[in-house]
Amino acid sequence: MSSTLFQATGFKRTLLLCREGKFREAEAVLKSLQDEFLAVCEENEALKTQLQEVAAVLDLAEKVRFDGQKYWLADGDEKKGPYCQVCYDREGLLVNLQQRENHWECLSCRGLYMIPAKNGAPKKRPAALRTALKKTIPLFVEREMM
Numbered sequence: 001m002s003s004t005l006f007q008a009t010g011f012k013r014t015l016l017l018c019r020e021g022k023f024r025e026a027e028a029v030l031k032s033l034q035d036e037f038l039a040v041c042e043e044n045e046a047l048k049t050q051l052q053e054v055a056a057v058l059d060l061a062e063k064v065r066f067d068g069q070k071y072w073l074a075d076g077d078e079k080k081g082p083y084c085q086v087c088y089d090r091e092g093l094l095v096n097l098q099q100r101e102n103h104w105e106c107l108s109c110r111g112l113y114m115i116p117a118k119n120g121a122p123k124k125r126p127a128a129l130r131t132a133l134k135k136t137i138p139l140f141v142e143r144e145m146m
């Protein structure tokens with residue numbers, strides 16, 4: 001329904017009714033015009049709020065950086081994060097990842113992100129441990145033919 005059209009015709013009708021001295025009818029039309037006006041105001045407020053939300057999402061999207069695994073927020077020189085890729089892609093939510101020893105964990109979707117090895121010199125394992133590792137059992141044992 002076109003509220004603008006309704007108001008335009010409503011105002012004119014009220015004017016005509018007043019000129020004809022039909023004040024009761026004019027009053028009734030004015031009352032419905034007021035209701036219509038209040039509804040339009042409410043709708044306008046809702047649209048304004050919606051617009052602000054969309055602007056906030058767009059603003060956020062501009063600051064979000066993807067490192068191939070997780071998201072970071074670039075706020076000026078400050079870098080915040082990391083945030084869960086799955087949660088942001090799915091819900092648009094920036095969920096902070098919790099750092100563990102070798103990985104980051106999302107407490108929302110329980111997703112795990114490996115912490116990449118540092119580029120610096122790799123830590124040397126003690127000699128005894130290194131030889132022990134050579135003798136470890138293979139992870140995948142081939143099944144015997146039936």
Ligand SMILES: [Zn+2]
Binds near residue numbers: 106109111
């Ligand atoms: Zn997540």
